[in-house]
Amino acid sequence: MKYTIALLAGDGIGPEVVNQAVKALQAVGDTFGHEFEFEEAVVGAIAIDQTGDPLPEATLDVCKRSNAVLFGAIGDPKYDNNPDAKVRPEQGLLKLRKELGLFTNIRPVKAYETLLDKSPLKKDIIEGTDMVIYRELTGGIYFGEKKLSEDGTVASDLCEYSEAEIERIAHLAFKAARTRKKKVTLVDKANVLESSRLWRRVVTTIAKSYEDVALDFLFVDNAAMQMILNPSQFDVILTENMFGDIISDEGSVIGGSIGLLASASVGNDVAMFEPIHGSFPQGAGKDIANPIASVLSAAMLLAHLGLHEEAATVNKAVERAIEKQIVTSDLNKNSEYGTNSVGDYIANTIANID
Amino acid sequence: MKYTIALLAGDGIGPEVVNQAVKALQAVGDTFGHEFEFEEAVVGAIAIDQTGDPLPEATLDVCKRSNAVLFGAIGDPKYDNNPDAKVRPEQGLLKLRKELGLFTNIRPVKAYETLLDKSPLKKDIIEGTDMVIYRELTGGIYFGEKKLSEDGTVASDLCEYSEAEIERIAHLAFKAARTRKKKVTLVDKANVLESSRLWRRVVTTIAKSYEDVALDFLFVDNAAMQMILNPSQFDVILTENMFGDIISDEGSVIGGSIGLLASASVGNDVAMFEPIHGSFPQGAGKDIANPIASVLSAAMLLAHLGLHEEAATVNKAVERAIEKQIVTSDLNKNSEYGTNSVGDYIANTIANID
Ligand SMILES: [Mg+2]
Ligand SMILES: [Mg+2]
Known part of the structure; x- marks a missing residue:
């Protein structure tokens, strides 16, 4: 063709x-x-x-x-x-x-066996890591309304998500998981944030159409720890814009060479x-x-x-x-x-x- | 006494x-x-x-x-x-x-020489790490206004900070740096967020009263990488509530034992x-x-x-x-x-x- x-x-x-x-x-x-x-x-x-x-x-x-x-x-x-x-x-x-x-920004993180010594993590921890991060790229707090009070003493940023914004990336993540290890981990902060609770509801509903894929949840602070403690547990990580920025940059260094990391924006x-x-x-x-x-x-x-x-x-x-x-x-x-x-x-x- | x-x-x-x-x-x-x-x-x-x-x-x-x-x-x-x-x-x-x-939540992260082998990071990376994280604990997006549209399809959270909220924790961080390695690193996302730009302005002004302390800046996504690549570069990290949650939890695992980590809330x-x-x-x-x-x-x-x-x-x-x-x-x-x-x-x- x-x-x-x-x-x-x-x-x-x-x-x-x-x-x-x-x-x-x-x-x-x-x-x-x-x-x-x-x-x-x-x-x-x-x-x-x-x-x-x-x-x-x-x-x-x-x-x-x-x-x-x-x-x-x-x-x-x-x-x-x-x-x-x-x-x-x-x-x-x-x-x-x-x-x-x-x-959607898609970032694979893979540990190559012959390059394990280049990782900042110990070999037994990084070994076998092969994940892909699906980060929402056009919504959330980076694009939400910004305000600065007239006297310049109070500033704010709004993190907003709609069902439709979450659905379209969630489908991509589940489809990807089907071709991989069949697991999606939603990274959010649903114990505190209303927008995260919406993510959790929408993604949980969509998961029902992908019965062959397992869905689990991780709070973003815990995810930041798990990327270091046990990165090989992950298959597809699905998350909102800012959490994806932080977690995917954290993920980018655990393999030891940024010169190997590709990405897609879809x-x-x-x-x-x-x-x-x-x-x-x-x-x-x-x-x-x-x-x-x-x-x-x-x-x-x-x-x-x-x-x-x-x-x-x-x-x-x-x-x-x-x-x-x-x-x-x-x-x-x-x-x-x-x-x-x-x-x-x-x-x-x-x-x-x- | x-x-x-x-x-x-x-x-x-x-x-x-x-x-x-x-x-x-x-x-x-x-x-x-x-x-x-x-x-x-x-x-x-x-x-x-x-x-x-x-x-x-x-x-x-x-x-x-x-x-x-x-x-x-x-x-x-x-x-x-x-x-x-x-x-x-x-x-x-x-x-x-x-x-x-x-x-303010205060979390020291210290690598003990005899416990370096317990760290998930390689010895040469974790060695010499001795930082303390000052996290704002009562403001930001965790406490900002939450909204859910009546039909339940749009959710939002507001991240808001005032000058006064930033000033009081910033003084604590600079005073702490004076008794340590005399460096404060402000972690923010000032290239994108209005609230982060307020943090940067307020902290830069306060830094002038602490001439013996150096101030530098790090975007939160880069900070998540630097905690893994070179944690010993840090002395005092100062940051807002959610970034502090993520970065301090990431920091808590790099030493290798959560059983050693103390904290203060001030x-x-x-x-x-x-x-x-x-x-x-x-x-x-x-x-x-x-x-x-x-x-x-x-x-x-x-x-x-x-x-x-x-x-x-x-x-x-x-x-x-x-x-x-x-x-x-x-x-x-x-x-x-x-x-x-x-x-x-x-x-x-x-x-x-x-
Ligand atoms: Mg980034
Ligand atoms: Mg936490």
Whole structure:
């Protein structure tokens, strides 16, 4: 089949790592008989430099007419260090999420056997961890009404959720659990918050349509502990926006390498796939950036398009690279492999997988 | 000097561990020439059983006329497992906090050298950790207005803070930092929340009166990562109620033993001191509960009364017990010491400290 993929490589190391993901997708295309057509568009600091807008209309058009968006990274120190900058690269990402209606952020956390020594957690604790976090991305306190009293002495933020907002992400989480270990853990604070009690009611009702999936509940403060004490207990974590921000960032460090972590942002239509690492501007153009998170983002893209065997092949090729230590120096300080050679190894492995 | 201490031992293992703290305080009294007068009162499930009220008026009176409250633990399965129970042990604690105006919860997190192997974190990461978390306890989203739409499809919670609420806890945190490593880290989400921006403004202004203390800032999602990646960077963490709930619970597990963790709840007048562990009803009456958190709570009580040398002596006696492995079986599974013998050893060590 033919698929159009929007490539929004962005800033810093974005273009280099996206290139490796493209190699992987091309290898998948050749091997499985698909055609991927890539359409490049600018976003972030490079878009500001070229057009004055971190998300030009033309870029948005490219995304909207594609089957999926492969995103690199955005951010540049010349904007970060300028408090007067009115236009910021990050605005491009926020606007893109909004324009595409991406209401769910999906973050897998997986402990790779050969990298267990890189985790800050002891080996027996991190071993076997393989979870995915479903975070609501467009509601809750980050988007609720903000108030500051006229004299500036009282400030407030409103955390609000509707049934419909909870239902749509809950269905995604339960469907994901069906393809995995068949467990959903709702993280909330239902002993205190009214909005959490609504989450619990709605999710409990939806769970009845997924009888093959077990549902349990965890208060967010306890979840913050369990991520450290026993992360391998989790399969799919489902949670609201702010709790998801905290718990998924906590989850991102337990594996020991942020350079391995992919993510998806999903809505009703076109979805977007990106590594969670930033633009790492100091590393740009040096062939040192770890391309694995970007390649794994491409694997999530394939799975999202229903190409599950293809996605599994990419994941297997990444695992092979890690096993054989064909990795960048952030994973093995004695390694002499650069961004490109790791990308080439993975693409070759996809083409010749057994 | 003479001090009156209210003893609210509560339920489960509460009475046993509070007894050991009393022994430690009596040893301090004998050694340093103070007189501690203890007045016992009921709270929690035992108070419900005796009076129908988890915080009887008589108990509140005892607290109000004392110099400080030493609290054990509350909670009993016969109430936890009964969803129809209208009166719950936990209500006693919430009411007590409210009646005494306890607006700050203080939780130290310390890695003991001889217990590093009990931590879920690798030794080189947890080593040297010695922080204290100042959590606002009576404001924010847990106490803000809750709403549920009439049709039950939209729910909300309001997170609100006033300048005055932030100022009073901020002063406590800066004063604490002065006696420690002279650093305060404000944990907030000021890039998104209006209430966090108020925290940042107020705390930045107050910092000017404490020129010897450094102030830095951390977003809560990053703080959740840093607690795992590099906990020894922290001295005093200052934060609002919900962030403090999450971060202090995360902090409570990194040391590896919840049986060592003391806490204080402080307001304008009488303060309260308690271990963070619960009532552990299955362990009650078996002489197996770890009394150290309760003894360290007594040390916090002494420091709060201005008896710093006395507090340091109790801490030193606890460290000696841990070094010599005079500990309960949760810390050393081959240990034959029970609650009472650990308490006796600590009291004796206080009396004979070099
Ligand atoms: Mg975050
Ligand atoms: Mg808690």
